[in-house]
Amino acid sequence: MERVKVKSYATVANLVCGFDILGMALNEPYDLMEVQLLNEPKVVLHNKDQFGLPEDPENNVAGVVLLSVLESMKHKIGFDVEIQKQIKPGSGLGSSAASAAGAAVAANLLLGNIFSKEDLVRFAMNGEKLASGVKHADNITPCIYGGVSLIRSIFPLDIVSIPAPDLFVTVVHPQIEVKTSDARQILRKQILLKDAIRQWGNIAGLVTGFLKKDFDLISRSLEDVIIEPVRSILIPGFDEVKRKCKEAGVLGGGISGSGPSVFMLSRDRLAASEAENVMKDVYTRIGIGYNTYVTTINQKGVEMVKDGQ
Amino acid sequence: MERVKVKSYATVANLVCGFDILGMALNEPYDLMEVQLLNEPKVVLHNKDQFGLPEDPENNVAGVVLLSVLESMKHKIGFDVEIQKQIKPGSGLGSSAASAAGAAVAANLLLGNIFSKEDLVRFAMNGEKLASGVKHADNITPCIYGGVSLIRSIFPLDIVSIPAPDLFVTVVHPQIEVKTSDARQILRKQILLKDAIRQWGNIAGLVTGFLKKDFDLISRSLEDVIIEPVRSILIPGFDEVKRKCKEAGVLGGGISGSGPSVFMLSRDRLAASEAENVMKDVYTRIGIGYNTYVTTINQKGVEMVKDGQ
Numbered sequence: 001m002e003r004v005k006v007k008s009y010a011t012v013a014n015l016v017c018g019f020d021i022l023g024m025a026l027n028e029p030y031d032l033m034e035v036q037l038l039n040e041p042k043v044v045l046h047n048k049d050q051f052g053l054p055e056d057p058e059n060n061v062a063g064v065v066l067l068s069v070l071e072s073m074k075h076k077i078g079f080d081v082e083i084q085k086q087i088k089p090g091s092g093l094g095s096s097a098a099s100a101a102g103a104a105v106a107a108n109l110l111l112g113n114i115f116s117k118e119d120l121v122r123f124a125m126n127g128e129k130l131a132s133g134v135k136h137a138d139n140i141t142p143c144i145y146g147g148v149s150l151i152r153s154i155f156p157l158d159i160v161s162i163p164a165p166d167l168f169v170t171v172v173h174p175q176i177e178v179k180t181s182d183a184r185q186i187l188r189k190q191i192l193l194k195d196a197i198r199q200w201g202n203i204a205g206l207v208t209g210f211l212k213k214d215f216d217l218i219s220r221s222l223e224d225v226i227i228e229p230v231r232s233i234l235i236p237g238f239d240e241v242k243r244k245c246k247e248a249g250v251l252g253g254g255i256s257g258s259g260p261s262v263f264m265l266s267r268d269r270l271a272a273s274e275a276e277n278v279m280k281d282v283y284t285r286i287g288i289g290y291n292t293y294v295t296t297i298n299q300k301g302v303e304m305v306k307d308g309q
Numbered sequence: 310m311e312r313v314k315v316k317s318y319a320t321v322a323n324l325v326c327g328f329d330i331l332g333m334a335l336n337e338p339y340d341l342m343e344v345q346l347l348n349e350p351k352v353v354l355h356n357k358d359q360f361g362l363p364e365d366p367e368n369n370v371a372g373v374v375l376l377s378v379l380e381s382m383k384h385k386i387g388f389d390v391e392i393q394k395q396i397k398p399g400s401g402l403g404s405s406a407a408s409a410a411g412a413a414v415a416a417n418l419l420l421g422n423i424f425s426k427e428d429l430v431r432f433a434m435n436g437e438k439l440a441s442g443v444k445h446a447d448n449i450t451p452c453i454y455g456g457v458s459l460i461r462s463i464f465p466l467d468i469v470s471i472p473a474p475d476l477f478v479t480v481v482h483p484q485i486e487v488k489t490s491d492a493r494q495i496l497r498k499q500i501l502l503k504d505a506i507r508q509w510g511n512i513a514g515l516v517t518g519f520l521k522k523d524f525d526l527i528s529r530s531l532e533d534v535i536i537e538p539v540r541s542i543l544i545p546g547f548d549e550v551k552r553k554c555k556e557a558g559v560l561g562g563g564i565s566g567s568g569p570s571v572f573m574l575s576r577d578r579l580a581a582s583e584a585e586n587v588m589k590d591v592y593t594r595i596g597i598g599y600n601t602y603v604t605t606i607n608q609k610g611v612e613m614v615k616d617g618q
Contacts, residue, residue, distance in 0.1 A: 021510040152514040152530065153507075160517055160526060189502055196505040196535075198462075201330040203509045204516045205461040208469055211520040217469060221461065226505075 004109045005034045008102030008302045010087045010293075011094035012169070012263050013138040015148070016222045016254040017202035022162075023094075023142040023149050025298035026169055029086045031098045032305070033062070035106035038078030043067055048084040061096045061127035062103035068126045069107045079107060088291075091173045092261040097139030100127025105144060105302040118157055120144050125154075132180045139257065146301035148210060164210040167297055168272035170250070172241065172279035173261040175289035178234050183258035186230055195225050215251060215267055222252025222265070235260050237282045244282070248274035269294070313418045314343045317411030317611045319396045319602075320403035321478070321572050322447040324457070325531045325563040326511035331471075332403075332451040332458050334607035335478055338395045340407045341614070342371070344415035347387030352376055357393040370405045370436035371412035377435045378416045388416060397600075400482045401570040406448030409436025414453060414611040427466055429453050434463075441489045448566065455610035457519060473519040476606055477581035479559070481550065481588035482570040484598035487543050492567035495539055504534050524560060524576055531561025531574070544569050546591045553591070557583035578603070 009030045015022040038044070043057040043066045057063030066079045081103065087095040104120040115123070121144060125135040141149040141159055152158040205221030208214070232238040232255060245253065245264045249271035253264030262279070266272040276292045283290040318339045324331040347353070352366040352375045366372030375388045390412065396404040413429040424432070430453060434444040450458040450468055461467040514530030517523070541547040541564060554562065554573045558580035562573030571588070575581040585601045592599040 018509070018513065020506045021513060150510070150513050150517060152510040152526075158514070158529060160514060160523075162517060187502060190499045191502050191505055193496060193498055193500050193535075196500055196508065197329045199505065200327070200509040200512045201459070201461040203513050204327065204330060204459050205467070205469060207513045207516050208459060208471060208520065211517065214469075217461075220467060226502075 001110055003034065003036045004106050005032065005305050006102050006106045006109070006302050007031070007305050008033060008098040008105070009143055009298045011097055011139040011142045013094065013257040014227070014255070015206070016224045016228070016252065017199055017206055018150075019224070019227045020136070020138060021151055021203075023138040023151070024164070025142040025146050025301060026093070026171070026293070026295050027298045028293050028295040029093065031087055031102055032084040033099075033102040033106055034082040035103070035110060036080040037110045038080055040078045041070055041075035042078040043070065044078070044080045046080075046082045048082050049086070051085055051089055053085070053089065059130070061099040061131050064130045065100045065103040065123050065127040066107055068123050069104065072123075073111070077111075079110075088173065090177055090179070092178065092255065092257040092259045093171065093173065094139035094143060094257065096127060096131035097124070097143050100124035101140050101143035102302050103127070109304060117144055118159060121157060121159065142301070144301050146299045147297060150207070162207055162210050164297060165213045165215075167251070168266040168269055169293075169295050169297060170245070170264045170266065170272045170275040170279065171256065171261055171293040171295070172276075172283065173291045174235065174237065174283050176236070176260050178259040180258045183231055183234065186234075187227065188230070191226055198225050218265070219251040222254070224254055228254050231255055231259060235262065236288060237286050238262060241279055241282050244278040245275040248278055250275050310419055312343065312345045313415050314341065314614050315411050315415045315418070315611050316340070316614050317342060317407040317414070318452055318607045320406055320448040320451045322403060322566040323536070323564070324515070325533045325537070325561065326508055326515055328533070328536045329445070329447060330460050330512075332447040332460070333473070333478075334451040334455050334610060335402070335480070335602070335604050336607045337602050337604040338402070340396055340411055341393040342408075342411040342415055343391040344412070344419060345389040346419045347389055349387045350379055350384035351387040352379065353387070353389045355389075355391045357391050358395070360394055360398055362392075362394070362398065368439070370408040370440050373439045374409045374412040374432050374436040375416055377432050378413065381432075382420070388419075397482065399486055399488070401487065401564065401566040401568045402480065402482065403448035403452060403566065405436060405440035406433070406452050409433035410449050410452035411611050412436070418613060426453055427468060430466060430468065451610070453610050455608045456606060459516070471516055471519050473606060474522045474524070476560070477575040477578055478602075478604050478606060479554070479573045479575065479581045479584040479588065480565065480570055480602040480604070481585075481592065482600045483544065483546065483592050485545070485569050487568040489567045492540055492543065495543070496536065497539070500535055507534050527574070528560040531563070533563055537563050540564055540568060544571065545597060546595050547571060550588055550591050553587040554584040557587055559584050
């Protein structure tokens with residue numbers, strides 16, 4: 001294979017009470033990437049979207065990932081990449097992770113699957129480092145593995161797939177800017193032990209709820225007493241969206257990654273659609289532009305697509 | 310039924326990374342309680358052991374639990390109780406919880422099972438309040454339900470049974486005194502967010518490991534970066550016992566409740582016995598008296614026994 005096209009999916013990091021350790025892949029939105037193997041040790045990038053991201057490989061998320069793959073291959077090959085991003089940078093939906101993970105998986109497909117998924121996470125983390133200054137894996141991992149991932153530890157890397165029931169996910173991306181670095185900076189470095197205990201009760205409940213397919217338990221456990229109270233201040237309309245979505249029958253939800261996108265989980269499409277209506281109403285009234293998605297959990301991770309798809 | 314005899318089991322609260330939210334029942338040691346229904350609204354206690362606990366019901370853990378049952382029954386009945394404790398008070402093995410839970414379950418059996426298990430936890434928490442000043446449920450719940458319990462929240466009460474694989478448990482109770490109130494007081498009220506994140510990664514890993522019967526994951530997740538580093542200082546020999554038990558093949562372990570007992574989980578009896586040898590060696594050398602137990606997870610909770618058992 002000399003050429004491959006992949007779909008790389010949006011992801012929701014943190015999953016309410018799972019700050020920095022949980023992530024989930026979505027079926028929409030997704031990026032498309034077409035990667036070709038070259039005989040020369042170089043990375044050539046072509047952006048096929050309107051986002052104007054750098055095409056210099058050392059300043060591009062997919063670029064640095066592919067450069068790190070090149071390095072591990074002792075510079076005997078190169079890659080030509082066309083990127084058509086559909087996940088907006090800065091949305092809180094894992095846009096940089098999709099570039100990084102898509103590049104790593106595509107490269108591996110071209111090289112005959114010589115790397116493990118864990119290797120790919122390690123390559124892709126170089127992209128996250130460029131994007132946010134930190135090697136984090138809570139978007140990359142679900143993007144590569146699909147489903148819900150627990151990243152118990154990064155050094156050493158410890159990834160656990162959490163089999164989650166098929167849930168509907170409603171997402172709103174209000175068109176405001178929340179920088180990941182700002183969202184991180186406003187967090188307190190110290191927290192109350194009693195809040196931490198409540199949080200780890202919730203995380204234990206959420207994981208158990210996923211594994212036992214106990215929807216009431218999932219719903220009760222979707223509570224974040226530490227991060228959300230601080231970060232939600234940066235997202236106009238957050239409290240109202242959350243309250244009204246719960247009234248509309250969603251299991252629960254919160255900030256996607258560091259925001260500004262907000263997501264809600266539902267058992268059925270009806271509640272998921274109702275949540276979308278709530279989101280549209282709130283942001284129309286406030287006067288902030290938005291995109292919404294009603295989608296499901298992606299269970300496969302980055303995947304090859306045939307031309308024409 | 311006018312008379313009932315129950316076994317009420319020792320429990321391990323906290324389970325390393327699950328401070329204040331997880332607990333596990335053991336098959337040994339256990340208390341024996343014999344309870345008789347009376348027509349008069351009073352609670353009469355008889356201690357059949359050497360511990361010299363108060364027989365005044367208002368100052369006895371089982372007593373206050375039964376008084377609260379009486380109150381809910383509008384004082385139309387009473388109980389006569391013989392208690393033969395085998396779980397030493399102050400061992401960190403849920404001695405007060407065994408009294409409280411045993412009393413609640415025995416009363417319910419005599420009353421024809423009119424209360425739910427959750428009701429029994431609520432009654433039994435009155436006993437924990439007397440013993441430690443706080444209504445906590447992380448010993449009572451596994452004592453009543455058996456197995457491993459998650460107490461996601463106390464107000465409102467939210468109990469989740471975590472199906473755990475059959476594991477061996479080795480326990481050493483060094484004969485030193487660690488008061489629960491002291492063990493609680495030395496904890497910092499504030500903790501670092503980064504430590505909390507590591508802890509909730511571990512708790513998510515432990516619960517997932519139990520549910521997926523992934524023994525390596527259980528082992529990796531049996532890590533406590535918040536409570537153990539502080540409390541283990543109160544337990545001579547702790548670090549050595551833990552290190553040598555891991556070398557001997559246990560999955561992991563830590564302080565039982567607030568100590569001084571230390572427990573280790575193993576997949577097989579051989580590792581569990583090796584751990585017992587380690588414990589005996591260390592405390593013999595240090596010159597501190599001890600009891601050890603090599604047992605398994607109790608999966609049933611407090612249960613009725615026939616006379617003669």
